Amino acid sequence: MTDRFVTISVDDGHPTDLRTAELLGRYGIAATFYVPVTNPERAVLSKEQIREIGSRFEIGGHTLNHVVLKSLPQDRAWSEVREGKSWMEDALGAPIISFCYPRGKFDRQSILLVQKAGFLGARTCLMNLHQFPHNPFLWGVSTHACSHSRLIQVRHAMLERNFAGAYNFFQTYKGATDWEIQFLHALDHIEAHGGIAHLYLHSWEIDANGHWEKLEAVFRSIAERKSFSRVSNGALFELWNSRHDRNQQN
Ligand SMILES: [Zn+2]
Numbered sequence: 001m002t003d004r005f006v007t008i009s010v011d012d013g014h015p016t017d018l019r020t021a022e023l024l025g026r027y028g029i030a031a032t033f034y035v036p037v038t039n040p041e042r043a044v045l046s047k048e049q050i051r052e053i054g055s056r057f058e059i060g061g062h063t064l065n066h067v068v069l070k071s072l073p074q075d076r077a078w079s080e081v082r083e084g085k086s087w088m089e090d091a092l093g094a095p096i097i098s099f100c101y102p103r104g105k106f107d108r109q110s111i112l113l114v115q116k117a118g119f120l121g122a123r124t125c126l127m128n129l130h131q132f133p134h135n136p137f138l139w140g141v142s143t144h145a146c147s148h149s150r151l152i153q154v155r156h157a158m159l160e161r162n163f164a165g166a167y168n169f170f171q172t173y174k175g176a177t178d179w180e181i182q183f184l185h186a187l188d189h190i191e192a193h194g195g196i197a198h199l200y201l202h203s204w205e206i207d208a209n210g211h212w213e214k215l216e217a218v219f220r221s222i223a224e225r226k227s228f229s230r231v232s233n234g235a236l237f238e239l240w241n242s243r244h245d246r247n248q249q250n
């Protein structure tokens with residue numbers, strides 16, 4: 001049997017996440033919302049609103065103040081990761097197991113701190129990826145719901161040494177620059193061969209680009225594909241860990 005997964009991640013906890021949550025609910029799609037407690041650049045959901053979304057979807061850690069971890073001294077990076085997690089756990093009364101690096105930026109130290117804080121996995125912004133990774137703290141995505149030119153996609157992949165992503169971009173995703181088309185290539189590929197279709201988005205960006213209808217069309221396409229398991233990021237991190245434990249026991 002082939003495993004076909006589809007997962008959505010929503011970054012930054014902007015108040016327009018309520019609209020995304022409503023849309024996900026309408027199509028029965030699971031997602032993980034990565035929410036910082038404050039964000040110097042944008043508004044963030046209130047504690048009540050986080051609880052509301054958290055009653056229906058997974059909430060993941062995104063640091064306390066939405067800061068780039070790799071630019072911080074170790075003690076500050078640690079308190080950002082750790083306190084962001086404990087604040088959310090207090091607010092929701094449940095463990096937080098998934099993490100996402102703000103701005104997708106990380107280094108060796110950030111990976112170790114996120115692991116030490118007790119997260120099971122961490123999402124990056126490494127794109128054009130749709131397989132289970134070797135390291136769950138370097139979890140990639142297939143698509144960012146914001147169109148990027150070919151030059152930018154290739155340049156990013158090279159800077160991040162994401163060679164598999166660069167290869168997939170042309171091979172599997174047909175060099176598509178429109179994010180909706182690119183993600184539909186991911187769904188088609190995984191429908192045929194298995195893997196993980198992972199779309200990450202910022203609701204504020206969908207709003208700014210006027211892409212709500214485009215997003216709904218993608219959700220509709222997901223809902224129509226019955227062979228996919230619709231899961232949260234955390235469910236995939238748990239699955240990775242359980243497979244890994246099993247391998248170690250054998
Ligand atoms: Zn962010």
